[in-house]
Amino acid sequence: MKQSLTLGKVTKFIGLGFFSTLKDLFTGKLEKEDFKNFLRKTVVPLVSILLFIGLWQMGAKSLYNIEAEFKIEKALNDQGPEAADALRDCMVSGDPSCQPNTLPSPSQVWGSYKSLLRDHNIISADKAAFIEKTAALNEKRVADGKDAITYTGRPSFVDQIFRSLKTVFAGFLLALFIAVPLGIFIGLSPTLKSSFNWFIQIFKPVSPVVWYLLVFMIVKTLLIDSNEDSSFTISFISVGLCSMWATLVNTAMGVSSVDKDFINVAKVLKLGNFQKIFKVVLPSSLPLIFTGLKITLSVAWMVLIAIELLAQSPGLGLFVWEEFQNGANDSNAKIIVAMFVIGIIGFLLDRLMLTIQNWVSFDKTGAI
Amino acid sequence: MSTIIADTKTKIMTENGLFPSSEVMLDLKKLKKVYPTPKGDYVVLEDLNLQIKKEEFVTIIGHSGCGKTTMLSMIAGLNPISGGNISVLGKHIKGPGPDRGVIFQSPSLMPWMTSLQNVMLGVNKVFPHATRAQRNDIAKYYLQKVGLEDAFNKKASELSQGMQQRVGIARAFAIKPKVLLLDEPFGMLDSLTRGELQDILIEIWNKEKITAVMITHDVDEAIFLADRVVMMTSGPKAKIGDILKIDFERPRTRKSVLEHEDYYKYRKHLIDFLEH
Numbered sequence: 207m208k209q210s211l212t213l214g215k216v217t218k219f220i221g222l223g224f225f226s227t228l229k230d231l232f233t234g235k236l237e238k239e240d241f242k243n244f245l246r247k248t249v250v251p252l253v254s255i256l257l258f259i260g261l262w263q264m265g266a267k268s269l270y271n272i273e274a275e276f277k278i279e280k281a282l283n284d285q286g287p288e289a290a291d292a293l294r295d296c297m298v299s300g301d302p303s304c305q306p307n308t309l310p311s312p313s314q315v316w317g318s319y320k321s322l323l324r325d326h327n328i329i330s331a332d333k334a335a336f337i338e339k340t341a342a343l344n345e346k347r348v349a350d351g352k353d354a355i356t357y358t359g360r361p362s363f364v365d366q367i368f369r370s371l372k373t374v375f376a377g378f379l380l381a382l383f384i385a386v387p388l389g390i391f392i393g394l395s396p397t398l399k400s401s402f403n404w405f406i407q408i409f410k411p412v413s414p415v416v417w418y419l420l421v422f423m424i425v426k427t428l429l430i431d432s433n434e435d436s437s438f439t440i441s442f443i444s445v446g447l448c449s450m451w452a453t454l455v456n457t458a459m460g461v462s463s464v465d466k467d468f469i470n471v472a473k474v475l476k477l478g479n480f481q482k483i484f485k486v487v488l489p490s491s492l493p494l495i496f497t498g499l500k501i502t503l504s505v506a507w508m509v510l511i512a513i514e515l516l517a518q519s520p521g522l523g524l525f526v527w528e529e530f531q532n533g534a535n536d537s538n539a540k541i542i543v544a545m546f547v548i549g550i551i552g553f554l555l556d557r558l559m560l561t562i563q564n565w566v567s568f569d570k571t572g573a574i
Numbered sequence: 575m576s577t578i579i580a581d582t583k584t585k586i587m588t589e590n591g592l593f594p595s596s597e598v599m600l601d602l603k604k605l606k607k608v609y610p611t612p613k614g615d616y617v618v619l620e621d622l623n624l625q626i627k628k629e630e631f632v633t634i635i636g637h638s639g640c641g642k643t644t645m646l647s648m649i650a651g652l653n654p655i656s657g658g659n660i661s662v663l664g665k666h667i668k669g670p671g672p673d674r675g676v677i678f679q680s681p682s683l684m685p686w687m688t689s690l691q692n693v694m695l696g697v698n699k700v701f702p703h704a705t706r707a708q709r710n711d712i713a714k715y716y717l718q719k720v721g722l723e724d725a726f727n728k729k730a731s732e733l734s735q736g737m738q739q740r741v742g743i744a745r746a747f748a749i750k751p752k753v754l755l756l757d758e759p760f761g762m763l764d765s766l767t768r769g770e771l772q773d774i775l776i777e778i779w780n781k782e783k784i785t786a787v788m789i790t791h792d793v794d795e796a797i798f799l800a801d802r803v804v805m806m807t808s809g810p811k812a813k814i815g816d817i818l819k820i821d822f823e824r825p826r827t828r829k830s831v832l833e834h835e836d837y838y839k840y841r842k843h844l845i846d847f848l849e850h
Contacts, residue, residue, distance in 0.1 A: 473651075489686045
């Protein structure tokens with residue numbers, strides 16, 4: 207029986223099922239009975255988004271008024287009525303230099319988003335021009351055995367996103383390569399389990415900040431002779447160590463709780479250890495391992511921001527911190543943009559893991 | 575009780591434990607199983623003696639919890655022996671091994687593997703010197719025998735319970751064990767599927783004649799399949815209560831068995847034992 211792959215199935219598979227209802231609406235395929243379903247799955251979320259933006263707008267407006275009143279009051283007390291009037295006029299005129307600094311409104315955030323994209327385009331063009339300009343020179347330098355000249359300009363917002371993704375994936379892979387094999391060994395051997403248990407229980411709840419400091423102490427000494435910037439190394443190792451616990455615990459649990467019937471089959475057939483692990487134990491614990499990996503990836507993404515900030519490693523975390531320190535009139539709006547970008551990427555990463563999990567796992571019902 | 579049954583019974587009683595050793599495939603001697611509990615030892619089986627001949631099909635019947643499954647898993651080597659011994663062809667068993675194939679109550683297939691891969695798992699282990707093509711042929715042969723020629727490449731998780739148990743049967747026969755152990759293999763199936771699978775099982779068995787020990791709760795199933803029906807007493811300290819020889823000719827069909835004049839006598843004998 208061959209299954210046809212429709213858009214509906216694909217979107218459902220990757221957990222974005224509501225798109226298919228939306229598509230049905232536009233292609234006119236929507237049946238009357240589906241209307242309720244459509245209402246619940248598509249209209250209600252859209253309404254709640256609009257409601258959220260409306261509340262945000264109102265909240266931002268009232269915060270703006272409080273801040274503005276306070277500023278004008280202060281100007282009146284400190285500098286007299288003329289200064290207060292001037293400030294009020296300036297605020298009404300919309301001059302950015304005298305705007306109260308508070309929660310930005312949705313439209314301000316949208317404006318900042320567009321300005322960040324514009325900024326990215328300018329920087330990209332700049333970088334491309336630089337590379338073109340130095341291409342011939344670099345070729346000559348490499349031929350002479352010297353290092354090529356690289357672009358060292360300010361990274362754009364989009365560059366920061368990719369840098370963060372790189373860090374998070376490096377950390378995730380580290381967690382994967384430590385936690386999965388270790389989890390298998392712990393799950394297989396009760397002796398190892400009891401010898402590692404205290405270790406897991408104590409280190410699992412430790413805060414990302416402390417992990418960062420620990421990694422910093424060790425890596426700094428190990429790389430003492432190196433001139434390389436170690437911030438990336440430190441941040442991805444910290445991310446990996448913070449986030450690996452869910453995978454470790456889940457793998458150990460999955461491996462130690464393989465269905466007894468499967469183990470009996472392996473025993474009756476007298477399968478060797480290698481075959482037993484790779485043909486029976488691992489496939490049967492894959493659903494739990496993937497649940498662990500999904501948690502690991504979302505924890506990694508969550509702690510990444512804090513760790514980049516501490517490690518001064520370029521990325522979204524550093525971007526947020528620098529904007530906060532910067533205190534320019536559109537800084538707050540940029541921070542909110544970063545917040546949404548972080549949230550959306552986190553959501554997409556989660557869906558990515560779910561898709562892979564559905565792909566490799568035999569248990570199609572377990573994943574949510 | 576009719577005279578026929580009484581005669582068979584005396585015959586069996588004299589035979590029991592006295593088969594010539596060259597005819598014996600499986601020999602349980604003074605078998606004992608004890609589970610330690612906080613309130614002292616719980617003796618499940620005690621002084622259990624049973625001999626099963628080569629090419630014999632024996633069904634075991636008894637009340638739930640009497641220790642049937644414990645006995646079977648001890649023969650399979652999955653449950654340690656507390657006392658006495660079990661031997662296959664005169665050799666004491668030490669742990670599980672592919673010379674004793676097991677068909678479990680639940681199909682116990684690896685759900686991530688296809689039906690062919692599930693059967694191959696055992697075949698690869700038992701025939702390591704055969705070529706890959708030969709091993710494939712063995713696995714496919716038995717899957718065909720259980721009527722799954724169209725489902726070689728279906729994932730076990732996509733098969734119905736009855737189909738899964740068919741793969742279980744193919745897997746057990748394909749490793750060509752000396753003894754086949756069946757632990758209520760059809761207990762989880764509806765009665766129609768159960769009948770189908772009994773037919774398939776007995777058809778393969780007629781060809782292969784592998785010594786079989788099967789636990790069942792179903793009196794009709796016990797009579798239809800067996801050469802001898804072994805009745806176990808209720809636990810604790812369960813042992814063999816009675817043995818009934820079923821003298822129907824093989825190959826049997828369900829119709830001929832049901833129409834046979836002795837059928838209801840056998841059936842009454844078993845039910846009388848169970849209701850006691």
